[in-house]
Amino acid sequence: MRADVAFVNGAIWTGDPGRPWARSLCVTYGRVAALDDDRECAAAHETVDLGGRTVVPGFNDAHHHLALRGRRLATLDVGHAAAPTRDRLLGLVAHKARELAPDEWVRGGGFDQNRIGGFPTREELDAAGGGRPVLLSHVSEHIAVASTAALRAAGIADLRRPPDIPGGRIVLGADGAATGLLLENAKKWFDATLKPHRIDELVGFLDTASRTALAEGITSITDPGVGGLDGIGMGRADLHGYLTARERGSLGVRVTAMPYITTTHALAGLEPGVDGWGLDLGLRTGFGDEFLRLGAVKVLSDGSLIGRTSALHEPYCAHAPGEEPGRGMLAFDPERLAETLGLLHRSGWQLAVHAIGDRAVDLAVGHVEEAQRRHPRHDARHRIEHCGIASPEAVQRIARAGIVPVPQGRFLWELGDGFLDALGEQRSRSVYRMKSFLDAGVVLPGSSDTPVVDAHPMKGIHAMVNRRTAQGRLIGPQERLTVEQAVRAYTHGSAYAAGEEGIKGRIVPGLLADLAVLDADPFAVDPRDLADIAVVATVVGGRVVHGADALA
Structure with a gap:
């Protein structure tokens, strides 16, 4: 032939x-x-x-929010390149607002408070937006800032008595009123008021993001969290959107889609005498084909390191003298999360636990170890997304348990100065470990977490090899990789993380x-x-x- x-x-x-x-x-x-x-x-x-x-x-990006990236590309860019100062950010909001009707939303994202002197306030957004609803997502996508009109549109009538949201917080100022700052689950709760997106809109996001990824040499991605209103998806019909995009020729990259944990539920009668947990029809990890398939179940267990919401054992470094810096927060009650993850594990799912802080990482490893102890499975290949701060003991436990850590190299360049400020130099040596995992026998993937940072794999590989921040500071230099190790991570390693090393990741x-x-x-x-x-x-x-x- x-x-x-x-x-x-x-x-x-x-x-x-x-x-x-x-x-x-x-x-x-x-x-x-x-x-x-x-x-x-x-x-x-x-x-x-x-x-x-x-x-x-x-290239295979093991943690790439495809639809979210497409949405970010379609909204106002207030990232550091476009808005290097707070005044510039507010100026961009004002310029966009002048193009809109009085009741239209100004939506944007990408700012980092560490680089612009703090979070924009509700009052600043009110003035810049001319009274319109304004919502700006933090670069981490774990935090947002909102104007007064946006808060009222979400149903917050009394700014001094916002709803109490488990695993999140609507921050109040010294005057007792909401500042506009939304942390973790409060941000997700707020996002849910603007969802779901129309299918045509979602297809447009996927088309834009796919074409952008292909221009970067990316041929496969794992989208970590689809299908939820209260998670990080676009809506409950996300897979319908992906299928529609594929049918219309708008899905150019191969996709492993991770359903968010809140889309799963109890399944009575998984088999005689056994109840399970997952999706209707017994769908689970691996269903689909070489272009679109279901991956692991995704769950956010803590927050963002630069947003200082990831869960730590010891407090963050103080911003200023006298500040009480805190230890971050957990998104779920640990016992409840352990129970649900155990049920999903028993039902055949791969697990993908977002854990950045060392406390969250230790808890995630413990949850996986306990699930495997109760219901042993061969090569379950569970994942810890980010695995931001891992002690030497955690590295060894991860290796023994067969867990795949999914760190983001580009974080070191774009966000690394914020890591150093939040943790100090000594603790930052444990941030986004890479070589330690390889030395322990772990197969390491490559990923970006776009739109949090630039998704171009060569920029990620550059950071994995050099481990310098944008200001030129070294961060955990003992974790540097060789070029070959980094390229292998972004190809074979990411295929392995998705359980697809038998069909992609090498040219053989x-x-x-x-x-x-x-x-x-x-x-x-x-x-x-x-x-x-x-x-x-x-x-x-x-x-x-x-x-x-x-x-x-």
Whole structure:
């Protein structure tokens, strides 16, 4: 059988330790059929000349909020690049407000209070928005600030008596009135008043985000938290939106979708005499195909490190003398969460627990250990999303339990100065460990948590290798990776985290022909220049879906 397409004249890093490099590859039915087979390449129906460029397996972002990224791209950008000061942020809000009707919402996101001198206040948003409802999401997506009109639209009639929200807080000021600052579950509660999104709107978000990801060489993502009004999804029909996007040709990347924990419920009669927990019809992790499938159940157990809401054993560093800095917060009662996670584990689900603070990480590891002790499962491959602060003991427990930690390298560059300020230099040595996990025998994935930070994998790889902040400060230098370790994390490691290492993550015969074509060799450039490497073209299933003109 003739190959469908041959990619020739390349420097192809396969990710296979037994055969790390190739010059050409042939693709049949969307999969790699052969490497360096000149006869088969010559007979292929189509030939693509790589022009000597470096090719790696398509990047796989193990923690990428696809729909949320699309929504962020469609709303007002108040991130540091667009709004480096508080005055600039408020100016952008005012400019956007002037384009809107008096009752229309100003929605935006991406600000970091650590970089603009504090959180914007309700009164500042009232003035900038001209009395309109204004809602700005923090870069972490765990916090938001709202104007008076926005708070009233959410049903808060008395600003001095806002609702009490477990696992979150509507912050009150010295005058006893709401400041507009919404923490953790209070932010999610507020978001729910603006959901669900229309399906056409959701499809638009997915289309925009998919095209952006493909331009970055990303061919697969895991979307961590879909299907909830009270979580981080777009609405209860999120999968309908994903399917619709796929049918319309608007879903360009392969997706593993994690349902949020609040979408699951008790299932009576999972089998005779056994009740389960999950989704109707017994759907669970693994259902779907190579383009869209169900992944782990996602749960947020704590908050954000730069927002100082992640749960710590010891208090955060004080912002100012005399401040009571606190230890963060847990989103769920630990006993209740342990019970639900145990039921999901017994019902065959992979678990994905968001845990950033060391207290939350220790609790998450304990929950997984207890679930496995009660109901042993082979290679359950549960995950801890972020795994932000892990003690040496936690690293070893994670390795023994077969847990996959999912850290974000790019956090170190974009948010690392905030980590150092929140924790101090000594504790920051334990932040977003990477090499320690590899040394313990853990398979490490690569991820971004976009739209929290830039999703470009080469920027993530740059941070994993260099471990410097935007201000040039080193953060946990003993956790640096080699370039090969970092690229392997963003390819094979992320496939492993999703249980898909048998179909993707390397360029070997039989696996999906997903490729990223680069304009420089990451294994040869100065490591300080890794973030400058551009993606020339992206291939999904043997088809050039981005940058076809560059390969013509």
